[in-house]
Amino acid sequence: MNSLKVQNGEVFNHNEIEFLNADKFHASVLNGLSNGYRMIGLFPVDKKNPNKIVSILSDSASSSLYIIGYENKGDKLEFESFANQFPQTNYFECELAENYGYKPLYHPWLRPVRKQNIILGSQPYKFFKLDGDEVHEVAVGPIHAGVIEPGHFRFQCHGELVYHLEINLGYQHRGIESLMLNANPNQRIILSESIAGDTVIGHTSTHCNAFESLTETQINLRAQVIRSIAEELERIAMHLTGLGGIANDIGFALPASAYGRLRTLVINSLASLCGSRFGRGLFVYGGVRFDFNDENIKQIKSNLEIVKKDIEAINDFLFSSTGALIRFENTGVVSKDFAGKIGLVGTAAKACGIELDSRINFPYGAYRYFPVSPITLSTGDVFARARLRALEIDESLRFIFEQLENIPSGITTEKVGELRINSGVISIVEGWRGEIIHSAFTDEEGKIIQYKIKDPSFNNWYGLSLALRNTAISDFPLCNKSFDLSYAGHDL
Numbered sequence: 001m002n003s004l005k006v007q008n009g010e011v012f013n014h015n016e017i018e019f020l021n022a023d024k025f026h027a028s029v030l031n032g033l034s035n036g037y038r039m040i041g042l043f044p045v046d047k048k049n050p051n052k053i054v055s056i057l058s059d060s061a062s063s064s065l066y067i068i069g070y071e072n073k074g075d076k077l078e079f080e081s082f083a084n085q086f087p088q089t090n091y092f093e094c095e096l097a098e099n100y101g102y103k104p105l106y107h108p109w110l111r112p113v114r115k116q117n118i119i120l121g122s123q124p125y126k127f128f129k130l131d132g133d134e135v136h137e138v139a140v141g142p143i144h145a146g147v148i149e150p151g152h153f154r155f156q157c158h159g160e161l162v163y164h165l166e167i168n169l170g171y172q173h174r175g176i177e178s179l180m181l182n183a184n185p186n187q188r189i190i191l192s193e194s195i196a197g198d199t200v201i202g203h204t205s206t207h208c209n210a211f212e213s214l215t216e217t218q219i220n221l222r223a224q225v226i227r228s229i230a231e232e233l234e235r236i237a238m239h240l241t242g243l244g245g246i247a248n249d250i251g252f253a254l255p256a257s258a259y260g261r262l263r264t265l266v267i268n269s270l271a272s273l274c275g276s277r278f279g280r281g282l283f284v285y286g287g288v289r290f291d292f293n294d295e296n297i298k299q300i301k302s303n304l305e306i307v308k309k310d311i312e313a314i315n316d317f318l319f320s321s322t323g324a325l326i327r328f329e330n331t332g333v334v335s336k337d338f339a340g341k342i343g344l345v346g347t348a349a350k351a352c353g354i355e356l357d358s359r360i361n362f363p364y365g366a367y368r369y370f371p372v373s374p375i376t377l378s379t380g381d382v383f384a385r386a387r388l389r390a391l392e393i394d395e396s397l398r399f400i401f402e403q404l405e406n407i408p409s410g411i412t413t414e415k416v417g418e419l420r421i422n423s424g425v426i427s428i429v430e431g432w433r434g435e436i437i438h439s440a441f442t443d444e445e446g447k448i449i450q451y452k453i454k455d456p457s458f459n460n461w462y463g464l465s466l467a468l469r470n471t472a473i474s475d476f477p478l479c480n481k482s483f484d485l486s487y488a489g490h491d492l
Contacts, residue, residue, distance in 0.1 A: 334463055
């Protein structure tokens with residue numbers, strides 16, 4: 001396999017990437033995928049020059065990343081598709097086709113990602129349609145009755161059973177990747193905080209790690225610990241939100257309300273640290289803007305002690321309820337085999353028995369010194385996705401209490417230098433939904449020429465489609481909430 005091998009957050013000179021011809025590129029990528037590597041990126045090195053693209057593959061077993069280059073020298077932008085053999089590459093190829101005009105030859109199902117009329121020659125996309133006696137179609141969205149983001153869902157049903165669900169997104173594409181290229185440093189951090197409003201810490205941490213690597217800035221351990229505590233607070237808060245939503249979707253009001261009460265305590269803990277309940281303003285290049293003191297440590301400990309005590313009783317109440325378990329178990333199942341083939345990440349993957357956690361497989365920041373425990377379940381249903389959230393909350397609480405007792409001394413902000421020229425970096429963080437990836441490349445003047453973002457929702461929306469097959473359409477809200485994906489994180 002012809003590739004450049006790097007680690008999470010390691011800066012490399014992108015002139016060291018060997019740009020292969022079409023045959024060697026195809027063979028190298030296939031070789032990596034055949035060895036169990038996952039595709040985590042497929043895009044041009046320079047946003048303005050689509051002729052040179054890179055495929056980024058990750059190997060969780062060795063914590064290594066492999067960058068494989070391809071230079072298109074023909075008149076047409078094209079390469080041979082990998083999606084027939086490795087479905088996990090499907091969406092990456094569709095995105096490359098949509099954004100840069102590439103044609104993946106022999107692709108099994110080229111469809112829009114965010115822009116409805118680009119791939120198909122400015123023709124409206126035709127949804128998959130199932131024909132047969134008593135078959136009917138149900139269209140939901142993009143405008144919904146609830147206060148949620150826009151997304152369109154097209155169900156092909158026979159009676160109450162869903163045979164096929166097609167999900168169409170892209171209604172709030174904000175162009176964040178393009179904005180990143182010309183923004184000043186302060187604007188870039190604000191943009192990273194706005195990628196997905198419920199993952200402020202996750203995306204901002206990924207962004208800052210990337211830029212600190214490109215400027216060769218070493219972060220003090222105290223700042224790293226503060227960042228990791230904030231990341232775990234966000235994880236707890238959003239898992240509580242997810243559990244509350246799951247309980248609400250089965251009409252179980254008591255745990256739904258109780259989870260909401262506990263979430264308030266957690267986000268108030270973030271506010272006691274940085275003044276924002278969502279963690280905005282905490283991160284700066286080189287560290288963190290706000291530090292712990294005796295007062296906010298005492299407040300956070302007090303809040304989390306209540307959470308730790310009360311959540312045990314609430315979880316026991318929810319997961320011992322016969323009515324809840326009837327709705328959860330064997331509903332919205334995704335098998336481990338399917339989850340691996342389509343490249344699920346985060347909670348959706350771990351609920352299928354796949355051990356995949358960037359804090360463990362590609363450790364960064366404080367997690368390099370203070371590891372977390374891997375947690376997986378095997379049934380791949382609503383129960384597994386809900387129960388996993390409860391287990392991850394327990395592990396996050398353990399981690400936070402341990403760090404609060406032993407916060408290292410030191411400064412919280414380091415001086416940041418200039419961006420390295422002709423360099424690249426791949427930054428990976430485990431957000432509460434799963435793997436977040438920001439890839440950045442600079443030119444000979446140190447200007448950003450490519451900034452690529454991958455939210456875990458990019459991988460996992462197709463998992464929701466599979467989960468609905470042979471499931472009652474009335475279970476769609478429950479399945480949807482058990483995945484709890486981001487429209488904004490996908491649409492960018």
